[in-house]
Amino acid sequence: MQSPLRVARHALLRCAPLLCAALLAAAVVPAGPAWAAAAGTAGTARDAVPGAAAAAWTPPLSTRGRFIVDAKGERFRLRSGNWDGAQGSWNGSGDQGDPATHHAGQDSHGIPLGLDRTPLPALLADFHALGLNSIRLPFSGEMLRTTAPVPDAAVAANPALRGKTPFQVYDAVVAALTADGFAVILNNHTNTTRWCCGLDGNERWNSGRSTQQWADDWVFLARHYRDNPRVVGADLYNEVRRDTLDDPNWGLGDGHDWYAAAEEAGDRILAEANPDLLIVIEGINWTGVPLDGLPHGRPTLSPVRTLSHTLVVPDKLVYSAHFYGYTGPHHSGATGLGETHDPRYQDMSAAELQQALYDQAFYVSAEAGNHFTAPVWVSEFGIGGDENGAAPRTWFGRLASSLAASDLDFAYWPLVGWSTTAQGVPGGDSWALLRYDARGRRSGVLDAGDWRTPVWSGLAASAGRTGPVAPVTRWSMLTTDHRDQVASLVTRTAGDWDAGARKAVCPDGSQLAGLSHTGGRGLCAGSDLRAATGAQSVVRDERYVPAGGDWASGYTKLQCPAGQFLTGYSVRGDRLSAALCVPGRGALAGAGRTVWFDRGDNRPPGAPGGEFAYGGYKGQCLPTEYAAGIAFTTRAGSRPSAAALLCRVTAGG
Numbered sequence: 001m002q003s004p005l006r007v008a009r010h011a012l013l014r015c016a017p018l019l020c021a022a023l024l025a026a027a028v029v030p031a032g033p034a035w036a037a038a039a040g041t042a043g044t045a046r047d048a049v050p051g052a053a054a055a056a057w058t059p060p061l062s063t064r065g066r067f068i069v070d071a072k073g074e075r076f077r078l079r080s081g082n083w084d085g086a087q088g089s090w091n092g093s094g095d096q097g098d099p100a101t102h103h104a105g106q107d108s109h110g111i112p113l114g115l116d117r118t119p120l121p122a123l124l125a126d127f128h129a130l131g132l133n134s135i136r137l138p139f140s141g142e143m144l145r146t147t148a149p150v151p152d153a154a155v156a157a158n159p160a161l162r163g164k165t166p167f168q169v170y171d172a173v174v175a176a177l178t179a180d181g182f183a184v185i186l187n188n189h190t191n192t193t194r195w196c197c198g199l200d201g202n203e204r205w206n207s208g209r210s211t212q213q214w215a216d217d218w219v220f221l222a223r224h225y226r227d228n229p230r231v232v233g234a235d236l237y238n239e240v241r242r243d244t245l246d247d248p249n250w251g252l253g254d255g256h257d258w259y260a261a262a263e264e265a266g267d268r269i270l271a272e273a274n275p276d277l278l279i280v281i282e283g284i285n286w287t288g289v290p291l292d293g294l295p296h297g298r299p300t301l302s303p304v305r306t307l308s309h310t311l312v313v314p315d316k317l318v319y320s321a322h323f324y325g326y327t328g329p330h331h332s333g334a335t336g337l338g339e340t341h342d343p344r345y346q347d348m349s350a351a352e353l354q355q356a357l358y359d360q361a362f363y364v365s366a367e368a369g370n371h372f373t374a375p376v377w378v379s380e381f382g383i384g385g386d387e388n389g390a391a392p393r394t395w396f397g398r399l400a401s402s403l404a405a406s407d408l409d410f411a412y413w414p415l416v417g418w419s420t421t422a423q424g425v426p427g428g429d430s431w432a433l434l435r436y437d438a439r440g441r442r443s444g445v446l447d448a449g450d451w452r453t454p455v456w457s458g459l460a461a462s463a464g465r466t467g468p469v470a471p472v473t474r475w476s477m478l479t480t481d482h483r484d485q486v487a488s489l490v491t492r493t494a495g496d497w498d499a500g501a502r503k504a505v506c507p508d509g510s511q512l513a514g515l516s517h518t519g520g521r522g523l524c525a526g527s528d529l530r531a532a533t534g535a536q537s538v539v540r541d542e543r544y545v546p547a548g549g550d551w552a553s554g555y556t557k558l559q560c561p562a563g564q565f566l567t568g569y570s571v572r573g574d575r576l577s578a579a580l581c582v583p584g585r586g587a588l589a590g591a592g593r594t595v596w597f598d599r600g601d602n603r604p605p606g607a608p609g610g611e612f613a614y615g616g617y618k619g620q621c622l623p624t625e626y627a628a629g630i631a632f633t634t635r636a637g638s639r640p641s642a643a644a645l646l647c648r649v650t651a652g653g
Contacts, residue, residue: 004456011541025535056181057133059229060276062315062350063471064329066365067465068278068375068409075465077407078377080134080185081127081415081433085113086137086170087238088184088193092200094547104429105193106418109154110143110166110172110193114269114416116156117436120173123416126434129446131460135182136379136411137174138189141209143167146193153239157440178230185233185280186221189216195480197239197285205249205261215265234263234269234277239285239322247287250303258284260483268279271489272273272311279311279510281359282320290332291633292340298331301376306614308372309486310476310524314507318409320360325395329356346395354397362406371477371523372646377409384430385450393451395448402640404462412456419443452471461647473623474526478504479518480571490534491580498570499539501577505568512566512627514620515642516613517598520571523612529565529650531585536563539579545629552631559629559646563588566627575633575640576632588626590649595619598643619649 058071085108094101108111114123129133139592143166150169155161163170177184190202191209201207205214218234225231240248240258250259266279283304288296299323311317325346327333332340345353353608358366365376381403383396417432418442428435433456434444445453477483480502486492487507497503506512506524510522514523539558551557560566565588568580595602597619605621613619619642621627628644 005300008458010326013217021517045406057085057183059232061183061232061278063317064315064377064469065368065474066373066375067469068318073468073471075467075469076133076183077464078134078409078411079132079460080136080377080379080409080412081130081132082136082138082187082380082411083112083173083415084138084189084302084413085416086143086166087140087187087189088142088195088524089113090194092194094627103415103516105420105427106429109150110140110146111150111154111169112137112416113414113418114436114644115158115161115169115173116154117418117438118157118440118442120158120176122440123208123434124182126177126442126446127182127415128180128416130456131639132415132434134178134185134411136187137170137177137183138187138238139170140190140193141188141214141487141627142191143170143312144221159319162497174225174228174231174528178228181230183230183232185235185278186225186231187238187280188218189238197241201243203241204256205240205257205258205265207243209359211255211261214261218265218269219273220268221614222277222522226274229276231277233280233284233318234266235280235320238282238436241284241286248284249287250284251307251479251481257482258359259303259307259309261397263311263485265383266309266317267312267487269507270316271492275313275316276325277316278318280318280320280379280483281309281314282322282379286332287411290334290338290340296332296340298327298332298360301364302360302371304364306611307319308374308477308509310392310478310485312487312489312492313653314474314476314487314526316509318375318377319361320377320379321363322413323357323361323378324397325383325399327391331358341534345399346389346391347397350398351444353395354402357399357402362402362408368608369473369475369608370611371475371612373475375409376405377411379411380413381410382413382431383452385432385435385452386430387451392399397450397455400459404459404464407462407464410459413569414535415530420585420621458460473608474510476507476510477612478506478523478568478610479576480504485595486568487524491536491568494534494536497580498535499577501570501572503568503570503580506560506578509568512568512620513609514603515569515597515630515645517619517641517643518574518639519613519616521613521618521642523609523620525609525623528627529584529586529588531583532565535583536567537564539583540577551629551646553641554635555631557629557631558647564628566630569630571641571643575634575641576630577632581628584626587651588628589651590625592628592648595599595621595645595647596643597645598639619645622647624650626650 089102089108099107208628261628262281283300417429419427419435419437484503486505488505510524511527512524544559558579564581570577603620625647631644
């Protein structure tokens with residue numbers, strides 16, 4: 001992570017593979033873009049002999065409420081490290097071939113750092129010794145397209161990788177990691193192989209490329225690794241932030257809408273490539289101009305409270321955030337140009353820091369039973385081993401304690417770095433947990449003398465929820481603010497069911513539980529009511545209202561056919577357009593009642609699912625009910641939007 005107007009203090013990682021040659025030789029490249037044909041192999045681990053850690057968890061991973069679980073429903077807490085380098089290390093000025101122009105003097109050559117210094121088996125053993133079970137593996141879009149092989153010197157400790165392109169080396173690293181039992185989360189860190197994260201051309205997912213190109217790359221990569229079940233996640237883009245002229249946003253519907261772009265890419269990955277992957281969506285890292293008196297700040301995950309994502313495979317969403325002591329909720333981390341008088345995290349008291357962490361990210365995981373409830377992965381945090389300041393050191397301990405106490409998933413930045421000495425002056429990356437010199441000798445938190453060792457060891461070994469995680473009711477929100485939100489793969493297959501209208505449909509395995517009177521918002525609740533036929537009914541009039549069954553007198557009633565329940569709706573402007581109903585898999589019987597919400601909220605006690613339409617009146621069926629109809633009116637002086645729901649008791653409810 002870095003602040004918008006400065007080169008960050010993090011360190012690039014590097015690593016080394018020996019196990020990779022045989023794996024590379026055996027793998028096959030799935031179909032993909034033309035540029036990918038010569039890029040590399042799929043890095044499959046199915047035929048590899050797994051390491052001892054491989055038996056500890058069973059892929060694929062998914063989510064249950066605030067927890068990530070494996071295929072057996074066992075909690076899988078991401079205890080991760082960032083092994084960087086493949087995203088780029090050049091600082092953007094001077095001779096790119098001169099290591100001095102690269103972050104911390106480390107020229108990664110566009111591959112994970114350290115392959116020049118240490119054989120891969122030694123690195124993996126060190127990763128295990130750190131207590132890691134997963135690796136966040138950054139890459140750049142440029143890495144996928146580079147056809148020139150890396151210099152032999154870049155893989156000196158792993159000669160089997162000589163002559164390989166950066167993507168082929170990345171493949172080999174993925175194969176070795178997963179064969180040894182690690183979960184791998186792919187992270188699109190940058191567009192170009194340039195050190196992140198200031199005004200560097202990598203500010204947004206679509207800086208220098210279109211959103212479609214970015215999503216196409218993700219679909220290719222997800223297909224590329226889909227036969228390797230230990231590639232478990234797609235971390236869509238790193239630290240989305242302002243460029244010189246404009247901010248990213250969360251839900252405005254324009255070309256800089258990170259909320260919409262992330263959902264689009266996540267849906268495409270799950271629908272077109274690999275439905276087993278976790279989709280990791282990071283909050284917005286920076287908006288505004290960092291000058292006192294002008295609006296600016298680090299939104300992170302705060303917008304999720306009012307606008308959360310709903311994916312076509314709903315139990316795959318993970319949110320992420322980054323925290324460094326030298327930044328703050330409104331501090332870019334800059335010194336000099338771009339520095340403001342806002343407090344940094346390391347300047348805060350313990351109570352202030354805890355509140356800031358909660359408000360910006362931790363609440364997403366802590367507040368159960370809401371549409372936004374999801375696992376939170378603090379996928380970057382770190383500090384230098386040579387840090388002597390009392391405030392930064394205190395911050396690091398406090399953050400680690402907060403991560404442990406909150407039982408959150410985490411990933412340290414960076415995992416691997418160089419240790420160099422030039423003219424008697426120590427150099428390289430002091431932030432890395434593991435540092436290797438030119439002869440492969442290791443230093444860092446696994447060795448005596450690093451002040452971070454007790455803090456890291458305490459976090460890595462911290463107690464947390466283990467064992468089976470019981471299924472919970474899954475809540476998700478729908479919005480028709482700027483576009484369709486058809487989260488049902490079955491409905492997508494059937495085509496456009498109300499052309500020209502904005503449509504919202506709950507994910508498969510969910511039912512529509514609530515609606516707002518204004519704003520076109522909806523709330524879905526997980527259920528198992530739907531029949532396996534894939535049939536659906538588009539209701540535009542009152543033809544299914546039985547004689548004597550007027551449940552909203554004077555209003556137009558879009559009622560589902562007998563035996564069906566509501567799963568979606570459509571709007572044209574403010575006017576309700578149609579209702580989408582699907583057959584139940586069993587008899588849908590029970591008494592009905594009218595839930596009005598055109599003059600105030602009408603929701604069950606405790607409002608399960610949370611506030612899904614801030615500022616609007618909302619209606620919602622009870623957890624023991626299903627929605628079977630929507631009523632609205634077009635009479636003068638009234639809003640033509642949803643005004644009432646027909647809620648019926650489910651069988652046995």
